[in-house]
């Protein structure tokens with residue numbers, strides 16, 4: 245589904261506000277987005293039709309509610325779980341291996357691109373400056389497409405991109421990210437890494453590109469399997485890559501070996517400005533776009549922030565994968581506000597303390613939770629979706645010897661409640677009270 249078709253669905257559902265008066269991409273749009281998202285129940289999607297100094301329109305708050313998230317994937321929650329289970333439970337006992345196999349089998353079609361125009365320069369793209377101390381404007385929903393120079397496997401990642409010059413973009417992918425691995429391989433060979441920034445493709449790719457998928461799992465295949473929508477690709481003009489044919493804007497370019505640049509300050513999800521002085525520098529080689537293209541944006545910063553809503557989908561995926569891989573895990577919750585640090589609460593089935601210790605050792609080795617800043621394990625007699633209950637139980641069982649420091653954070657083992665001594669309602673009395681009501 246093209247971004248435009250998704251927006252049309254939102255229009256048909258009276259879920260978009262059109263803003264026809266002129267707005268400025270410098271601070272003003274971000275402030276309006278934040279206000280809309282903070283309004284009751286996540287607000288509406290926004291389409292800014294008259295952005296100062298450009299013909300490009302800006303779409304925001306595209307996945308700010310659970311309903312819009314699921315609409316983006318054209319599934320309800322039950323169907324989404326069914327599709328994830330179908331992928332991770334077929335084949336081996338390892339959910340990641342099964343997911344990779346399922347996603348990498350999706351067929352790809354080569355079609356003519358829908359972005360036929362080439363009038364825009366970087367200056368015409370109304371990337372947002374969202375907070376007063378930010379120096380440069382940022383693309384917050386551009387998807388970075390790269391291909392491994394060693395294996396030819398492609399990666400799609402959602403990383404912030406600062407527009408720092410007429411042909412220059414600072415691409416902030418973290419060490420260990422998919423794009424970083426490809427760049428390292430290219431640099432070892434002394435070759436430039438071809439890159440395409442995909443702006444406004446099928447909205448299901450926003451999730452696929454930011455989801456904690458296993459290495460070498462095709463993000464395109466994942467989105468196609470979830471949505472039943474085929475992957476249609478077109479060759480680039482100036483780089484040896486093929487990318488989605490229905491995007492709004494494509495920025496082609498390359499990162500030359502060793503070229504780095506300073507980036508920031510950027511107002512990030514910790515609520516603080518961050519800077520980086522070794523950010524990979526992308527040199528733009530071509531820009532193509534549709535007529536009157538639409539730039540999708542999300543405003544990063546302290547909560548409440550729309551993009552942490554993607555956490556709900558990530559949590560759902562990881563819950564299914566971990567429950568399949570580790571039968572001792574009964575449930576998993578990743579509190580929305582801490583999702584970007586992989587913080588999780590895990591409910592563990594009745595088992596021995598040795599089994600729990602073994603489970604912890606195995607979890608540290610997983611790619612999904614191995615880099616978590618905080619893992620809390622509790623017994624499965626409480627509802628961990630009630631964060632107060634998890635907090636209550638954790639503090640009650642907290643002892644220094646139950647806390648393990650890892651390379652990335654802490655693991656708190658708050659399991660081991662004596663299930664025989666749990667205080668519960670007497671059933672006979674409870675029934676009597678019910679009758680009195």
Ligand SMILES: Cc1cc2nc3c(=O)[nH]c(=O)nc-3n(C[C@H](O)[C@H](O)[C@H](O)COP(=O)(O)O)c2cc1C
Nearest residue numbers: 401402403404416417418421422423453454455551
């Ligand atoms: C709005 C948003 C902005 C993000 N910005 C960055 C970023 O600048 N750098 C980064 O490494 N990851 C960022 N992430 C997280 C990555 O998208 C996520 O870790 C993804 O799995 C990376 O894909 P990869 O493993 O293929 O590299 C962001 C996520 C979201 C939702």
